Amino acid sequence: MYKILAKEDLTSDIHLFKVEAPAIARKAQAGQFVIVRSGEEGERIPLTIAGWDKEEGSVTIVFMEVGATTRKLALLNSGDSILNFVGPLGRPTEIEKFGTVVCVAGGFAIATIVPIARAMREAGNKVISIMGFRTRELVFWEERLGSVSDELIVTTDDGSYKRKGLVTEPLKELLQEAEVARVIAIGPTVMMKFCSLTTKPFGVKTIVSLNPIMVDGTGMCGCCRVSVGDETKFACVDGPDFDAHEVDWDLLMNRQRTYLDEEREALRLWETSTTRF
Amino acid sequence: MAEKKKINLNRVPIPKQSPEMRRKNFSEVALGYTGEQAIEEANRCLQCKKPSCKDGCPVNVDIPEFIKAICDHDMPEAVRILKGKNSLPGICGRVCPQETQCEMRCNLAKKGAPIAIGRLERYVADWERAHPEISEKQGEHIKSNGKKVAIVGSGPAGLTCAADLAKRGYEVTIFEALHVAGGVLMYGIPEFRLPKQVVQGEVDYVKSLGVEIKLDQIIGKIATVDEFLENGYAAIFLAPGAGAPMFLNIPGENLSDIYSANEFLTRTNLMKAYLFPEYDTPIKVGKRIAVFGGGNVAMDASRCALRLGAEEVYIIYRRSKVEMPARLEERENTEEEGVIFKLLTNPRKFIGDEQGRVKAVECYEMELGEPDESGRRRPIPKPGTEFIIDIDAAIIALGTQPNPIIPSTTKGLELTRWGTVKTDEATGRTSKDRVWCGGDMATGAATVISAMGAGKRAATDIDAYLQGKSELP
Numbered sequence: 142m143y144k145i146l147a148k149e150d151l152t153s154d155i156h157l158f159k160v161e162a163p164a165i166a167r168k169a170q171a172g173q174f175v176i177v178r179s180g181e182e183g184e185r186i187p188l189t190i191a192g193w194d195k196e197e198g199s200v201t202i203v204f205m206e207v208g209a210t211t212r213k214l215a216l217l218n219s220g221d222s223i224l225n226f227v228g229p230l231g232r233p234t235e236i237e238k239f240g241t242v243v244c245v246a247g248g249f250a251i252a253t254i255v256p257i258a259r260a261m262r263e264a265g266n267k268v269i270s271i272m273g274f275r276t277r278e279l280v281f282w283e284e285r286l287g288s289v290s291d292e293l294i295v296t297t298d299d300g301s302y303k304r305k306g307l308v309t310e311p312l313k314e315l316l317q318e319a320e321v322a323r324v325i326a327i328g329p330t331v332m333m334k335f336c337s338l339t340t341k342p343f344g345v346k347t348i349v350s351l352n353p354i355m356v357d358g359t360g361m362c363g364c365c366r367v368s369v370g371d372e373t374k375f376a377c378v379d380g381p382d383f384d385a386h387e388v389d390w391d392l393l394m395n396r397q398r399t400y401l402d403e404e405r406e407a408l409r410l411w412e413t414s415t416t417r418f
Numbered sequence: 419m420a421e422k423k424k425i426n427l428n429r430v431p432i433p434k435q436s437p438e439m440r441r442k443n444f445s446e447v448a449l450g451y452t453g454e455q456a457i458e459e460a461n462r463c464l465q466c467k468k469p470s471c472k473d474g475c476p477v478n479v480d481i482p483e484f485i486k487a488i489c490d491h492d493m494p495e496a497v498r499i500l501k502g503k504n505s506l507p508g509i510c511g512r513v514c515p516q517e518t519q520c521e522m523r524c525n526l527a528k529k530g531a532p533i534a535i536g537r538l539e540r541y542v543a544d545w546e547r548a549h550p551e552i553s554e555k556q557g558e559h560i561k562s563n564g565k566k567v568a569i570v571g572s573g574p575a576g577l578t579c580a581a582d583l584a585k586r587g588y589e590v591t592i593f594e595a596l597h598v599a600g601g602v603l604m605y606g607i608p609e610f611r612l613p614k615q616v617v618q619g620e621v622d623y624v625k626s627l628g629v630e631i632k633l634d635q636i637i638g639k640i641a642t643v644d645e646f647l648e649n650g651y652a653a654i655f656l657a658p659g660a661g662a663p664m665f666l667n668i669p670g671e672n673l674s675d676i677y678s679a680n681e682f683l684t685r686t687n688l689m690k691a692y693l694f695p696e697y698d699t700p701i702k703v704g705k706r707i708a709v710f711g712g713g714n715v716a717m718d719a720s721r722c723a724l725r726l727g728a729e730e731v732y733i734i735y736r737r738s739k740v741e742m743p744a745r746l747e748e749r750e751n752t753e754e755e756g757v758i759f760k761l762l763t764n765p766r767k768f769i770g771d772e773q774g775r776v777k778a779v780e781c782y783e784m785e786l787g788e789p790d791e792s793g794r795r796r797p798i799p800k801p802g803t804e805f806i807i808d809i810d811a812a813i814i815a816l817g818t819q820p821n822p823i824i825p826s827t828t829k830g831l832e833l834t835r836w837g838t839v840k841t842d843e844a845t846g847r848t849s850k851d852r853v854w855c856g857g858d859m860a861t862g863a864a865t866v867i868s869a870m871g872a873g874k875r876a877a878t879d880i881d882a883y884l885q886g887k888s889e890l891p
Contacts, residue, residue: 164640178597184689184698185597210698225597227634356689356699357605359595359636360821362681363663366672373672375662378822392672395774399674403700410695 143226146199148219151281154206155249156215157191158223163198165228171256172234172350172382175202176358178225179214186210187355187377189327190229191252200228203252209407230358231381234348238265240322243315244290245308245336247273247328251282253350254327259289261325267291269315273308273332277301308332309339316343323348326385330394337385347385351376353396368392427531430459437754441724444609444692447751448512456541460488463533466525471535474523476871477510477578479503481520481535488538497546500539505581505624506574506870508547508616509603511540514867515745547619560628563587565884568651570637570824573601574866575657575857577624578873579880584627586881593635596688601659603866605688606680608718610725611748614687638823643831647852653880655846656839656855657873660863661821665814666710670768673776675702679711679719679815686722703728704810708779709757710734710765711815712742717752719813724755731757732807736764736784736797762786762797766804768812778808817863824859838862846876854880 149157174189192201242261246254262268270290287293294311295303324347326336333349340347353365360378368389433449463485471481487496516536524532569576572594580590603617663678685691689699707728709720712735762784769778783803786795820837832840832849841860856872
């Protein structure tokens, strides 16, 4: 059992848990993930590590409520425990001095790009971050990402806060104006795909953190297989970071939809069971 | 001396659920002997002066001795003898390929009716589980020798090695990657062949010897082998089990609803997807499903698919029935349940619908040519025989390759060209000091009992080494 030391609601449906996991905290690096299972009947889901504290022995995860599993997880509070918490898994993000690095994040992935931006900056890069949200109410961690970036651009789809539009627009401008050595894009698959399409004509190496469905998370089951450069890779052990320009995005999105019917059914059952109270 | 025993060639059959019944449930297929049946079968044993059955057992169970105890109605003695050599008898009695091991060497095998050693072993183990009051509290008698051993993986190799070392006084900690102990016995072999309660009982027995099992520990990630060696562990036994599943490498293989057998069985057995939505993990079988491969895992996957509600289940295998690596008993059980065998058939490509889900597989026929390196006749494609089978899902059961996490994070661990850890078969020693290896990580995909044998040999060698009885070269 892994105790939740602190919980923070970043928006109404994005939550942060600081979890007691000293052995994982000692080894965690930016870009790695953990597998979480919240109860006896629960499924195993991968969540990217958003932070860690070796002294405190804690690992921070941030997740969004999307289906029954994440809704159940969101019911846990500080002082409660998570049944299984496994990691640190996957290869860490490649951190080197590249020059200017643009870090792009959308939605709850803002949390996971913070340690990457920090590590990039500590390695001597100039870090420009772009964070995108649907609307003003969903904005979080503007200051925190700002504090580890040399420049920060905030967009909202509806223009209710800062710049109106999608993250790909300022990304394109930066590529046109500046010498960008590398782009890191993390967020919903469709966002990562469009960031990839944006950077490709400029020939700027772009790294994405893929989020296919996983079961064991250790290379044993092959559920998370993705096609990168026409080769089948397992996101859990070969990734989760891959060269965006080599990723077969349509395949990834199709495979992510494998259990859409079952996910809807589980959510419906969950909602009917919870509205009784 | 007793007069020479009369030979009885009537092997007592084991009661089973009928095929019509069992294909709809996950309960155990073989129901086990009653006391009377066990004694009847045990009485057939000739109690040979030079029993060759023992030589066929990778863990050298004292077979005639425990059978004698059954004949004498002394079940506690039968348990004691059996467990003296085998810590996991309920598992072995169910999943060992006795027909190629102990039973093959039985003197009655020549007459076509070897003693049903596996069924008797299972009977003794089940009797013990039903009589917990007689099981000794083993751990209380063991005095610690103060030496710590780490074992990576709680599958058959790890559990066996742990039990043998604990009995010798070592302080053993097992590090398990998944959220339950048992490895392939839990995630791989289905409930209807090996009830999880039986596995849990034998895991609990190993714990009762004083072995600690830590779950959720991916060695190579959370801690490395070298860190263990630096931090107080005198020896390490690596038994992390099957690695990455192999695929066919044909077009369309990544379409949705195409599973590796590992994934399909893990969802079913470990995550209990057959109880969705009560359990959160889903699985898809559809109406028609094809399983590729001819081993025990292919049989297990096809039979799970039936029980999950598939109407037509195909096993597609490129050679003929006699070349199938699956146990005869499992193949027969599978056929009886109505799985359709498409033999001498090979897939060329998977065909998907507009949502990227598999909807068909294109296959072609094969014929058998001259024997290849494996001694089996080589399958050769027959041109112009392409045909299409409509399917809703597929399972690829072709075996596994070693998992890279431990080799890539351990200094000085030599590998073979297949990526397995280079290991001395007799002792389990690797190229690295104080590190032993066994099970699939050392041999590639193999059986539960061969992994147990490796665990046992490694325990003996680790003990000899740590007692200073032998030195590493």
